[in-house]
Amino acid sequence: MLNPPEIPTRTAHDGLELPAIGFGTYKVEGREGVKAIESALEVGYRLIDSAFNYENEGTVGRAIRESEVPREQIIVTSKLPGRHHRYDEARVTIEESVERMGLDYIDLYLIHWPNPSKGLYLEAWKALIDAQEQGIVKHIGVSNFLPGHIDQLTRLTGVTPSVNQVETHPYFQQREQRAYDDAHGIITEAWSPLGRASQMLQDPAIRAIAEKHSISPVQAVLRWHVQLGDVAIPKSMNRDRQRANIDLTGFELDEQDMADFASLDNPEGRSAAQNPQWYEEF
Numbered sequence: 001m002l003n004p005p006e007i008p009t010r011t012a013h014d015g016l017e018l019p020a021i022g023f024g025t026y027k028v029e030g031r032e033g034v035k036a037i038e039s040a041l042e043v044g045y046r047l048i049d050s051a052f053n054y055e056n057e058g059t060v061g062r063a064i065r066e067s068e069v070p071r072e073q074i075i076v077t078s079k080l081p082g083r084h085h086r087y088d089e090a091r092v093t094i095e096e097s098v099e100r101m102g103l104d105y106i107d108l109y110l111i112h113w114p115n116p117s118k119g120l121y122l123e124a125w126k127a128l129i130d131a132q133e134q135g136i137v138k139h140i141g142v143s144n145f146l147p148g149h150i151d152q153l154t155r156l157t158g159v160t161p162s163v164n165q166v167e168t169h170p171y172f173q174q175r176e177q178r179a180y181d182d183a184h185g186i187i188t189e190a191w192s193p194l195g196r197a198s199q200m201l202q203d204p205a206i207r208a209i210a211e212k213h214s215i216s217p218v219q220a221v222l223r224w225h226v227q228l229g230d231v232a233i234p235k236s237m238n239r240d241r242q243r244a245n246i247d248l249t250g251f252e253l254d255e256q257d258m259a260d261f262a263s264l265d266n267p268e269g270r271s272a273a274q275n276p277q278w279y280e281e282f
Contacts, residue, residue, distance in 0.1 A: 005044050005246055005247045005248075005249060006249050007019040007020055007021055007044070007046075007246065007248075007249070008020040008226060008249075010187045010229065010230070010231055011187075012139075012162040012163065012185055012186060012187045013160060013162070013184070013185025013186070014139065014162050014185075016108070016138075016139045016162045016163070016187070018047055018075060018163070018187055018189075018231050019045075019046055019047050019075075019231070020225070020226045020230075020231055020232065021045070021047075021222065021225075021226070021231070021232055021233075021234070021245065021246050021248065022045065022046075022047030022048065022049050022075075022077075022189070022231060022232070022233040023037070023040040023045040023047065023048050023049065023233065023234070023235065023242070024049050024191070024233040024234060024235035025037065025048060025049060025050045025054060025056055025059075025060055025235065026051075026054055026235060027054070027056075028054075028056060028059065028060075028235065028237065029054075029055070029056045029059055030059060032237070033056060033059040033060075033063070034059055034062050034063045034066070035063075036063075036236075036237045036242075037059070037060060037063035037064075037067075038063045038066060038067050039239045039242060040242050041063070041064075041067045041068075041069045041074065042067070042068070042069070043239065043242050043243045043246065044243075044246050045242070045246060046069070046073055046074055046075060047075045047077070047231070047233075048060055048063075048064070048074065048075070048076045048077065049077045049165075049189075049191075049233045050076065050077060050078045050079075051077075051078055051079035051081075051110075051112055052078060052079060052080060052081045052084075052093060052096075052097055052112075053079070053081045053112065053281065057078060057097055057100035057101050058100050058101070058102070060076060060078075060101060061076075061100060061101030061102040061103055062102065064076060064101070064103065065102060065103070071103070074107075075107040075108060076101070076103070076106055076107050076108070077106070077107065077108040077109070077110065078097045078101070078106050078108075078109055078110075079109070079110040079111070079112035079143055079165075080093055080094065080109065080110070080111050080112055080124055080127075080128070081093070081112055081281065081282060082112065082113050082115040082118070082280055082281050082282040083282040084124075085111075085115065085118060085120035085121055085123055085124040086120055086123055086124075087123040087124070087126060087127050090123065090124045090127030090128070091127045091130065091131065094106075094109060094127065094128070094131045094136065094137065095131075095136065097109070098136050098137075104136075105135060105136050105137060105138060106136065106137045106138070107137070107138045107139060108137070108138065108139045108140070108141060108162070108163060109128055109131065109132075109137040109139075109140055109141075110140070110141045110142055110143045110161075110163060110165060111124050111125065111128065111141075111142045111143065111145070112143050112144070112281060113143065113144045113276065113279070113280060113281045114142070114144065114145050114146070114149045114276055115280040115281070115282070116149065116276075116277070116278075116280075117278075117280065118280070121145075121149065121153075122152065122153065122156060122157075125140075125142075125153045125157060125159070126157060128140040129157060129159050139162045139163070140159075140161065140162065141161040141162045141163030141164060141165070141186070141187075142161045142163070142164050142165075143164065143165035143166070143189075143191070144165070144166055144167075144274070144276045144279075145161070145164055145166075145276065146177070146276050146277065147176075147177065147180045149276070150164065150180075150184070150186070154184075160184055160185065160186065161186055162186065162187065163186065163187045163188075163189055163231075164177070164181050164186050164187075164188055164189070165188075165189035165190075165191055165233075166188065166189070166190070166191065167190070167191055167192050167270060167271065167274065168188065168190035168191075168192075168193065168225075168230060169190065169192055169193055169194060169195035169200065169221070169269075169271070170195065170200065170203075170206065170221060170224065170261050170264040170265070171195050171196075171200060171264055171265070171266050171269035171271075172195065172265070172266060172267075172269035172270050172271070173262070173264075173265040173269075174188070175265070178228070178229075178230065182229070187230075187231055188229075188230040188231070189230065189231040189232075189233060190225055190230050190231065190232045190233065191233055192271050193221065193222065193225055193232035193233060193234055194218065194221055194222075194234065195269070195271050196271050197218075200217075200221070201217040201218060201221075202217075203217075203264070205260050205261075205263070205264060206220055206221060206261075206264075208260075209253065209257045209260060209261070212257070213251045213253070215251060216244065218234070218241075218244070218245060219244060219245070219247075219248060220253070220257075222234060222245055222248055223248045223251065223252070223253055224253060224257075224258070224261050226248055227252070227253055227258065
């Protein structure tokens with residue numbers, strides 16, 4: 001087993017501590033997926049992100065069970081799909097996630113999308129609270145929730161999410177959402193941290209920053225996430241890239257670099273048309 005690199009951590013209001021870089025598993029499936037996740041764990045990842053809708057909870061669980069990394073050192077995440085927001089369905093779905101993974105518990109369970117037109121995310125949140133009290137999930141949070149959605153959860157249940165996982169990258173920086181999360185002790189996780197990577201990684205400003213520090217454009221973007229204070233969740237099936245994506249502490253972006261990144265922000269910069277005010281996933 002390799003010595004994992006030093007990774008900064010983030011702490012939520014309830015004491016949940018997450019590494020600043022996690023490993024995404026969207027479309028990481030089957031035996032090749034198991035190998036990729038085992039490789040990620042071996043090179044130093046300790047946060048593994050999955051979801052019911054990724055249809056790979058079995059793959060993730062098998063990799064965790066077969067890894068030489070002790071279970072208690074791994075933080076595994078899954079997410080509740082929109083079609084199961086009703087309380088009773090949500091409770092069963094959470095239990096199914098645990099069973100699919102073949103684990104005694106899931107460390108972090110999120111509501112994947114608020115699906116506001118259905119008006120059921122409060123029921124789903126109550127189901128997560130009860131699953132946490134039961135002990136089959138350790139921490140609970142949300143994904144793609146706007147401040148108003150979170151305010152309602154907290155006001156009506158007294159329980160604030162530990163995590164809010166949202167699209168965040170240099171072309172869509174989510175400054176207001178991140179500020180809200182910080183003010184409420186909520187860790188902001190960045191899905192799609194590289195945006196449309198094929199486009200973003202060719203950006204002249206990002207390439208100039210990378211060349212300045214003798215790093216790759218991917219490392220420049222991920223280091224930007226680290227210095228912002230969020231948790232980025234990149235994905236790679238390739239072991240060398242996995243290692244490079246997590247080895248981000250040997251350099252630091254300066255004020256000019258961060259200012260150059262800030263100038264790339266675009267309020268319309270979502271990678272896809274997935275605005276939580278109206279977009280819904282089932």
